[in-house]
Amino acid sequence: MHPVTMTVNEVRHELELEPRDLLVHVLREQLSLTGTNVGCDTSSCGACTVLLDGQSVKSCTLLGVQADGATITTIEGLATGGELHPVQQAFHDHHALQCGYCTPGMVMAAVSLIGNREAGDRDSIRAGLEGNLCRCTGYHNIVEAIAEVAGSTS
Amino acid sequence: MIPAAFDYEVAESVEHALGLLAADPDAKVLAGGHSLVPALKLRIARPSKLVDIGRLSDLAYVRDAGSQVAIGALTRHVDVQGDPLLQEHCPIVSMTAGKVGDPQVRHRGTIGGSVAHGDPASDLPSVMRALDAEFVIVGAGGERTVGAGDFFTGVFQTAVGHGELLTEIRVPKLGDTTGWSYLKYHRRAQDWATVGVAAIVHRDNGTATSASVSLTNMGGTPLRASAVEAAIAAGSSPAEAAVHAADDTEPSTDTAASAEFRRHLARVLTERALTQARA
Incomplete structure (x- = not known):
């Protein structure tokens, strides 16, 4: 077992991990953060996408x-004080989900994309x-939600 | 999917990493992990130990090296993609790094890990082959430099031996009279290349005078299309030269494409890449 310290959603955790433990399983099973699918x-x-030091990564890999x-942010860490994060609110407003399974990963990928200023237009967002795959194929409204938050020009 | 159990050590320096590797012939190097972790999960790879070089930040750099640009093996794809020195002097590398995987993969995957993995369907090895890049490998006996023609030795095999570490990749600066193109065909955005073609073209007034062409996924390693290169040097047009793109290749048949379709793609993409690089 290896001692590992990570800050997840602003809470510091000191863990003992097997080297083969995947980050997604650490988050879901040890920290009970089951929002990451x-x-x-x-x-x-991309369903397992979280932010590691601010950048989107696939926590299954x-x-x-x-x-x-590292500092990690999961979908549970986005809302503050009962207020949805702007990307979460935009997904709600634009009905940017159907079954919802891909949604946590889509939202985290979108937060990273907007933070890196890579969402200037809809082609860049796509x-x-x-x-990130949405098997309900609800991409149109997902792109619209992200474009609204990013203030995309086209 | 859960990997088989393995030991794990964090390397504190290149020397430390070499010592750890030398002590265990079954150990493997972990960099960004975006080739290795999937293989661990499928249990295709079952190393006894991982030596994690991911914290050796002095191996993450892009530097001017005279007629070459030196890239530290641990430089992540996203940093290669956005590097101003590469964008100015060897843009085929930065552009291709931006086409590896997807943003999440590019945030973690490294150029050294990608080339040392030796996947014949991978983009960067083919670009390195077209560029005649050089690879700096360190081991207990010191440092050696291997050219791209000798670096890729087989499917998932490279010149990096047991107990050795790839530390740097050197690519040539391309001057104003050198054009370039990397094109790949894939059915879905994040798929591996069904076939890819890297072309470096030296041109004079819109005419290609010589070319280096490397094929992705047309054999066990990136392959130079020497018949195409000979045709260009003899004055053939891109269309005439590209007829030879599949000569002496051994493409496989799999779920993505038949060997025959791959040969067709090689010819089509070679003509397009040569035309784009010549312009």
Whole structure:
């Protein structure tokens, strides 16, 4: 077992991990943060996307030990004081979800995309979401929601 | 999917990493983990130990090295993509790094990990082959430099031996008279290349005088299309030269494409890449 310290949603955790423990399982099973979903489990679908030091990553393809010392934000960490994060609110307003399974990963990918100023127009948003699959194929409203928050020009 | 159990050590320096690797012939190097972790989960890879070099921040850099640009092996794809030095002097590398995987993969995956994995369907190895890039490998016996022609030795195999570490990749600066293109065909946005073509073209007044062309996923390693290169050097047009793109290749048949379709794609993409690079 390896000692690992990570700050998740502004709470510091000191954990003892097996090297093979995947970050997504650490989040879901040890920290009970089940908002992050496991989808394909092959780093294709993006359902498990979280922010690691502010950048979107697929938590099914990271070992927990690789996140030692990192700051992690999951979908549970976005809302503050009972107020939805602007991206969550925009997904709500635009009906940017159907079954909802991809939604936590879509929202986290969108937060990273907007933070990196890579959502200037709808083509950029579509390209920036290439690592997130929605099998309800609800992409149109997802793009619209992100475009609203990003103030996309076209 | 859960990987089989393994030991894990964080390397504090290149020397420390080499010592850890030398002590365990079954150990593997972990960089960004975006090739290795999927293989661990499928249990295709079952190393006894992972030596994590992911915290060796002095291996993450892009530097001017005279006629070359030196890229530290641990430089992440997103940083290669956005690097101003590469964008100015060797934009085929920064552009191709931006086409690897998806944003999440590019935030973690490293250029060294990508090339050392030696996947024949991977984009950057093919670009390195077209550029005649150089690879700096360190081991107990010191440092050696291997050219791209000798670096990729087989499917998932490279010149990096047991107990060795790839530390740097050097690419040439492309001058004003050198054009470039990397094109790939894939059915879905994040798929591996069904076939890819990297072309570096030296041109004179819109005419290609010589070319280096490398094919992705047309054999076990990136392959130079030497018949195409010979045709360009002899004055053939891109269309005439591209007829030879599939000569001496051994494409496989799999769920993405038949070998015959891959040969067709190689010819089509080679003509387009040569035309784009010549312009």
